[in-house]
Amino acid sequence: MNQSSLLKKYLMALTGIVLVGFVLVHMAGNLQVLIGREAINAYAYALQNLPAPILWGSRLFLLVCVLVHAVTAYQLIKENRMARPRANEIEVTKRAGWASLRMGLTGSLMLAFIVFHLLHFTIRAIFPEYNDMKTTVGSPDGSEIHDVYSMILAGFQVDAISIFYVICMFLLCRHLAHGVSSMFQTLGFRSERWRGKLDLAASAYGWIIFAGFSIIPVLVIAQKYGLVNCLETCGSSCSVNL
Amino acid sequence: MKLFLKVWKQEGPEDEGHFESHVLDGVSEDSSFLEMLDQLNEQLLGEGKEPIAFDHDCREGICGTCSLNINGYAHGLENSTTTCQLHMRKFEDGDSITVEPFRAKAFPVVKDLVVNRSAFDKIIQAGGFITVRTGSAPDGNAMPVPKENADLAMDAAQCIGCGACVASCKNASAMLFTSAKAGHLNMLPQGQAEKDSRVLNMVAAMDEAGFGNCRNYGECSAACPKDISLDYIAKLNRDYAKAKIKKVFS
Amino acid sequence: MILDSKIPEGPLADKWENHRFSSKLVNPANKRKFKIIVVGSGLAGGSAAATLGELGYNVDCFCYQDTPRRAHSIAAQGGINGAKNYQNDGDSIHRLFYDTIKGGDFRSRESNVHRLAQNSVNIIDQCVAQGVPFAREYGGLLANRSFGGAQVSRTFYARGQTGQQLLLGAYSALSRQIATGQVKMHVRQEMLDLIVVDGHAKGIITRNLATGEMKVWTADAVLLCTGGYGNVYYLSTNAIGCNVTANFRAYRRGAGFANPCFTQIHPTCIPVAGDHQSKLTLMSESLRNDGRVWVPKNAEDAGKAPSEIPEDARDYYLERKYPSFGNLAPRDISSRSAKEACDEGRGVGPGGRGVYLDFEDSINRLGENVISERYGNLFEMYERITGENAYQRPMRIYPAIHYTMGGLWVDYNLMSTIPGCFVLGEANFSDHGANRLGASALMQGLSDGYFVLPYTIGNYLTTISPGGIDPEGAAARETLESVKERVGQMVSAKGKRSSRSYHKELGNIMWEYAGMARSEKGLNKAIGEIQDLRDDFNKNLLVTGHGEELNMELERSGRVRDFLDFGELLCRDALTRNESCGGHFREEYQTADGEATRNDEDFSHAAVWEYKGDGETPTRHKEDLEFENVKLAVRSYK
Structure with missing residues (x-):
């Protein structure tokens, strides 16, 4: 695909906007775990039961965005490597930060994370037993629904998984710190006068996303080791007990 | 001053190239970096060795001929300074200095530290001009230009085409150069008629030449001896989007 | 050697108009058949190549730099004169003409200078249309400043980088022609000889600086736009690569060299710091608008810091000697006064070869912001080179070789004594006499390239048939061999x-x-x-x-x-x-x-030198200068 460098950049920015928006909504949804089992289960149930075109349309759209973002990034990086066949003997920077220099790395890890995350919680292929977690809590009509709350708690019970999630959220945070500000630049909406503030806002956004996502595995682990006691424990309806 | 130099040596475009080490004593701190290299070359000549080839001409920071990557920095660590205006008082006695050519696929090495930057000319030829036949111009004051716009155009037009932006970019992107050249003309009323074709063609020429993609690091602007702002890249991004959309829907 | 200046008939103001009308035209279909070589890509060469390409000629343009945009015209800082009278301060074409003739100490050709003044107006229009970002007033109209040797504000400028912006304008026009294929650009090529066949210039020999290849290029006319020879002084404000070779080789082939001794010393350069120095850096003369030149009255004070020298112990010598022009006295006068002061032991800085250019009064009057807006980049440059801050301590300046008024002799058509060999810009001798006024070099380069040569070249081309010579022929081969031999000896x-x-x-x-x-x-x-x-x-x-x-x-x-x-x-x-x-x-x-x-009696002429062979003394010819429109006067700036 031999399209203009700027078109590729626009693709990165536009898909970036979608994904930036998505993680915020996703995080807001997740935070309902803190409200309680009923809230998150009801929310998850509602999402799952959206009319199929909307549900699958959105899923497909997001998937396409991720793929376009990743494939375009791959092309860009490949071209960039070709454009600089030999590195400097001494590689230094004056302005570029850690995050902006490692978008490829953080991005690739994010892609791996997304695959894992989908297999883990959405498709539930890694631990098929999550599918058996059923409850009536949060059900709109009292029938049995999937107990997302228990699944999350069970999922983060495993130290390694929680640590992995937190690390990945940190990478996401850094990816966003560059990406959110860069997005404005690529679309031509950034100016040097505002760049400082925009960079700060982007970084803040990254940290908010980090905090919002990480708080759940952190609390689950903290509660596991008796450091806090704020999460509603799994009742008899679920197979995992804290 | 006594300096320990590690300088890139490459016989020609096909040669692999390697570093050579030299010790140079008695350097005046009032010397410019290029005068220091002159001194090294005289020393090499005295030893019957071939001097190091490097590009240079005006030696007052305006022609954009000098290049050199000094200790990893295009034109050296000093901000807003070309290599020819970098003075040895910025270094310490006993310093080790690594000197390499500007590295980019689009800037092939001619010899030693000399690179071919004709890719920049290609970008200008694609659209970095206003089509005006000699003699067909209206009176200079026929078209007022708000001072602010004229100043912004001048900020961009100051670009000396040295290629430090490309050399300092990890991706060897020429966006700062291209955007400064397009931005200068796009900002003036005289440049409006060809604005869309200008950005489309210049970006196409830039891609064609094998430059990398902009990743908005800002290294280019930090290395730019004329402090060209990233705003021009944002403006180019904007102008290009508009031009592309207009083209698609026309 | 016959020196026929071909000055057109008629009153001064009508000469150019008459000449344009009587000049032969090459019809568009024939233009395609003519091949023209342009050596140099500065203001003169770039503008000529672009304009000739636009007219339909086949142009080959050569430069020794790696791109045409780096020609040394780029380094001109201060500005370009144009007799627009936008300031309503009494300027006119005639006044610019008069100032230039007088500034040149009555050693230039009236007709050429007047044509230059006429064209100055079109140049500004042309450059504005090309997108040259000249300084503007708040109302959006063009701003002007005054310059040495003039009492009106007629200088257009783009910060301290006017030459750069004008060159980039010409380069953009040239690039447009290169893109169409009308002009072929040959970079990193140095002209090493001129091919002359039956007395006519028919091509050049170049050496490709990147590969060493030496090659014959043939054409129907050759334009030398190769700049000045200031580097004969080693230290000058010229670029390191500037050289006299192309001009000198043409001289050896029969082109008369006029007034080589007319060299200009620029009064405001940064003084020499030591033996390592490879070039001198100019500080724009426009600085003299707001800076006051002084040295200590007593030689004993020369070693002191400037702040320790009280006002009454300072000698503002230009203001004292030339009260009406003061610090804006012409370049030669300012330079010589600086030398005198230093010869008297009153020079300042290392080696005692320097005078102060002090901005204290202007900073107090206008504020540091205004000064910084006007000259910020010059002050920065000064600090980079000297390590001193000129906002706090006066600049040290000293004269340096800057421009050469002399050059190959040309007639009114800009043709040298070799038919078919034209010379434009600083490379010719024509417009500045014995001294050039500030902001006039850019004007001349562009006037020659955009507005003079494209008209006058027709007068030559219509006398020959297109097609040039055989590049494999005897004349070309002989010239090539002689160059190879010369280069071989040096290798x-x-x-x-x-x-x-x-x-x-x-x-x-x-x-x-x-x-x-x-x-x-x-x-x-x-x-x-x-x-x-x-x-x-x-x-x-x-x-x-x-x-x-x-x-x-x-x-x-x-x-x-x-x-x-x-x-x-x-x-x-x-x-x-x-x-x-x-x-x-x-x-x-x-x-x-x-x-x-x-000495107007004996020397009111251009001295034109004819090469007579190695080891032989060249012959001195004269082109007498006639002054019908100005009265020869003692040039007084008091």
Whole structure:
């Protein structure tokens, strides 16, 4: 695909906007775990039961965005490597930060994370037993629904998984710190006068996303080791007990 | 001053190239970096060795001929300074200095530290001009230009085409150069008629030449001896989007 | 050598108009058949190549730089004159004409200068249309500033980078023609000889600086837009690569060289700091608008810090000697006054070769912001080079070789004494007489390239049939062989001394004896020393590497070789011009208070030198200058 460098950049920015928006909504949804089992289960149930075109349309759209973002990034990086066949003997920077220099790395890890995350919680292929977690809590009509709350708690019970999630959220945070500000630049909406503030806002956004996502595995682990006691424990309806 | 130099040596475009080490004593701190290299070359000549080839001409920071990557920095660590205006008082006695050519696929090495930057000319030829036949111009004051716009155009037009932006970019992107050249003309009323074709063609020429993609690091602007702002890249991004959309829907 | 200036008939103001009408036109279909070589891509070469391409000629343009955008016109800082009278301060074409003639100390051709003044107006329009970002007033109209040697504000500028912006304008026009294929650009190519067949210029020989390949290029006309020869002084404000080779080779092939001794010393350069120095840096003359030039009244104070020298112990010598022009006195006068002050031991800074240019009053009057807006980049440049902050401590400046008014002789059509060989811009001698006014060089380069040559070249082309000569023919081959032999000799030079060391030594001789003040005794001495140096050069030169590669030692050796010959010619010209005028100051010819004494009786002419062979003394011819529209007067700026 031999399209203009700027078109590729626009693709990165536009898909970036979608994904930036998505993680915020996703995080807001997740935070309902803190409200309680009923809230998150009801929310998850509602999402799952959206009319199929909307549900699958959105899923497909997001998937396409991720793929376009990743494939375009791959092309860009490949071209960039070709454009600089030999590195400097001494590689230094004056302005570029850690995050902006490692978008490829953080991005690739994010892609791996997304695959894992989908297999883990959405498709539930890694631990098929999550599918058996059923409850009536949060059900709109009292029938049995999937107990997302228990699944999350069970999922983060495993130290390694929680640590992995937190690390990945940190990478996401850094990816966003560059990406959110860069997005404005690529679309031509950034100016040097505002760049400082925009960079700060982007970084803040990254940290908010980090905090919002990480708080759940952190609390689950903290509660596991008796450091806090704020999460509603799994009742008899679920197979995992804290 | 006594300096320990590690300088890139490459016989020609096909040669692999390697570093050579030299010790140079008695350097005046009032010397410019290029005068220091002159001194090294005289020393090499005295030893019957071939001097190091490097590009240079005006030696007052305006022609954009000098290049050199000094200790990893295009034109050296000093901000807003070309290599020819970098003075040895910025270094310490006993310093080790690594000197390499500007590295980019689009800037092939001619010899030693000399690179071919004709890719920049290609970008200008694609659209970095206003089509005006000699003699067909209206009176200079026929078209007022708000001072602010004229100043912004001048900020961009100051670009000396040295290629430090490309050399300092990890991706060897020429966006700062291209955007400064397009931005200068796009900002003036005289440049409006060809604005869309200008950005489309210049970006196409830039891609064609094998430059990398902009990743908005800002290294280019930090290395730019004329402090060209990233705003021009944002403006180019904007102008290009508009031009592309207009083209698609026309 | 016949010097027919071909000045058109009629009143001064109508000459150009008459000439344009009577000039022969080449019809569009025939233009395609003519091939024109343009050597150099600065303001003159770039604008000429672009305009000729636009007209439909096939143009080959050459430059030694890696891109046409780097020609040394780029370094001009201050501005370009245009008789627009936008300021309503009494300017007119005639006034610009008069100022230029007077500034040139009545040693230029009236008709050429008047044409220059007429074209100045079109140049501004052309450049604005090209997108040159000239400084603007708040109302959006063009701003002007005043400049040395003028009492009106007619200088258009783009911060301190006017030359850069004008060159980039010409370069963009050139690039447009390169894109259409009408102009073929050949970069990193140095012209090493002119091919002359039956007395007509028919091509050039170049050496590709990147590969060493030497090649014949044929054409129906050759334009030399190769700049000045200031680097004969080694230290000058010229770019390192600037050289006299193309012009000197044309001279050796029969082009008359006019007034080589008319060199301009620029009063506001950064003083020499030491032996390592490779070039001098100019600080725009526009600084003199807001800076006051002074030295201590007493030599004993010269070593003190400027802040320790009280107001009444300072000598603002330009204001004192030239009250009506003050700090804006013309370049030659300002330079010489600086030299006098330093000769009296009142010079400041290392080596005592410097005077102060003080902005304190202007900063107090206008505020640091205004000064910084006007000259910020110059102040930064000064600080980078000297490590001193000129907002806090006066700048140190000293004169340096900057521009050369002399050059190949041309007629009104800009054609040299070799038919078919045209010379434009600084490379010719035509418009500035013995001294050039500030902001006039850019004007001349662009006038020649955009508005003069494209018209006048028709007068030659209509006399020949297109097609040029056979590049494999005897004449071309012979010239190529002679160049190969010359280069070959240098490549095999395995002596002891580098070309740079010879250049430095030549520069010292030139500056000492043919610099700001010249004398018969000194010039004779210089000629002897140059001849000795040249003999030594021929025996002891060291060139490393070989000819078939990028070899900067070889390049410099060739240029220095021609400078050695040329330096002698310059001294010879200075020696025979027994008067002081403009940039040429002969110590024997001055008034009691040190002002230059012109000799209009015997020297109201351009001296044109004809090459007679190696080792032979060249012949001096004269083109008498007639002044019908101005009264020759003692140039007074008091």
